[in-house]
Amino acid sequence: MRLADFIEQNTKRILEEWVQFAEKSCAAGGQMDIAALRDHAVAMLKTIVEDLRTPQTDAEQVAKSKGEAETPAGAEDTAAEVHGAGRAQSGFTVGEMVSEYRALRASVIRLWTEDSGSLTGADLEDLMRFNETIDQALAESTERFTEDIDRSRExxxxxxxxxxxxxxxxxxxxxxxxxxxxxxxxxxxxxxxxxxxxxxxxxxxxxxxxxxxxxxLGSGLSIDARPADLKAIVCDVVQEVSVANPGRQIQFSESGDLNAVVDTGRIAQVLTNLINNAVQYGTPKDVIGVSALGEEAEVFIRVHNRGTPIPAAEIGGIFSPFKRLSAPKTAESVS
Missing domain, CATH: 1.10.287 (Helix Hairpins)
Incomplete structure (x- = not known):
């Protein structure tokens, strides 16, 4: 029996194993009813059957195996995408959702081979197509799951x-x-x-x-730029950090015209972060230097301290949120 026919005729058996796995192996699954656990599995199995029966080119085959099959513009969400969104909302982890697909793949292949006894050349082709379709569905579910989790966090x-x-x-x-x-x-x-x-x-x-x-979330970041005295902004930040860290020495020097058109709140935030980093990661006994230099069209603000430098290979990740970088030795650091 061809795999598409087997899935179509044995959907109930496949779904029973799917539900048992999700219920026992996933923390969130133990709190869900049968209908919720089945989620959109029926629709996904129908999609798999349709795909197995649809001719495809070599390029389409490669794209699906990599989870890169194209979705027509304006098309409705696939069953796999809806499944990923549902699992994110239900409290599954991405690892648990991936495990569901692994269990689905194993269940279908095991039940099919048990019924068939042996696989022919056409069966091997079906098996390859089935794996490609599962890979594509997994990619779609994972992408939607991640998007929804990120959006909910934001x-x-x-x-x-x-x-x-x-x-x-x-x-x-x-x-x-x-x-x-x-x-x-x-x-x-x-x-x-x-x-x-x-x-x-x-x-x-x-x-x-x-x-x-x-x-x-898509609306863009606003900038409130207006004329300001950067000397006053830097002095305020230096004083604030100094009060919070009475054991550290922070020296400010300035020269030139420090008037500029800036978003004062954002500039102050950047300076606070840089100086606090110098305090936290710099050598405690050394003075932290903050300098401001006004030139004809630009103002340069520098924070200088001695401390453990960031390895060159990790410079590209210094603005990644919540990432702490490793470093091998102590030397001078300039921000």
Whole structure:
């Protein structure tokens, strides 16, 4: 019996094994009912049957085996794509979803060979086509699964950033009130001023976080560029980091015209990150140097420290989120 005919006539047997595997081997599967576990398996098996019965070129065969088969523009989501989205929503890991496909492949081949007894030349061709179709379906499911998980994470980050604004607003309002109190001591004023500045910086960072999330979701990142004195911005950041790290020496030097048209919040965030990195990864006993040089059409800001350098091979990954790079020895570092 040709494989397409076998799958069509034994869909129930195949689905029973699919459900048993998902229920026992996947953490999320143990909490789902039979209908949810079967998900879109019936539609995927029908797609496999149709594919096995459809002639294909050599180029199409290679593309499918690599999970690169083209989808017509404007076409509806495939059963595999819908399955990937469903598994992401149900709490499966990508590894568990891949294991489902591995189990499906093994179940179909085992049941078919048991019924057939032996494979002929045409059967081997069906087997190759079946593996190609499974590979394509797995690629489609994995891509959709990953996209949906990434999107949900970005939405979560956006919600978190939005919710952080309320406590930050309370800190800013309380700090403003303390600064307006006539009996506040000089020390209280200094500490409250730093608290207020840090809270406003955090508020700006939350805004950037929300902007980043919106940009990742497709709306683009906004820039609020306006004339500003970069000397004042750098001084504020240096003071903020110095207060937070009283044991470290940070020296600022400047020359030339430091007026520029910039997004002050984003510039301050970049400087804060660079100087904090210098504090965290630099040699503790050495001075961290921050310099600003204004030229005719540009302003150059540098953060200099001694510390463990980033290997040349890893420079390309320094802006990857949440990635910590390795390094072999201590030397000078300039940002």
């Amino acid at each position: 939405i979560f980050v956006g919600i978190l950033g939005h919710d952080l604004r309320s406590p930050l607003s309370a800190i800013i309002a309380a700090s403003d009130f303390i600064l307006q109190t006539p009996k506040a001591t000089e020390k209280h004023v200094a500490l409250t001023t730093t608290t207020l500045r840090s809270a406003r910086r955090m508020n700006d960072m939350v805004s950037v976080l929300l902007d980043f999330t919106v940009g990742r």
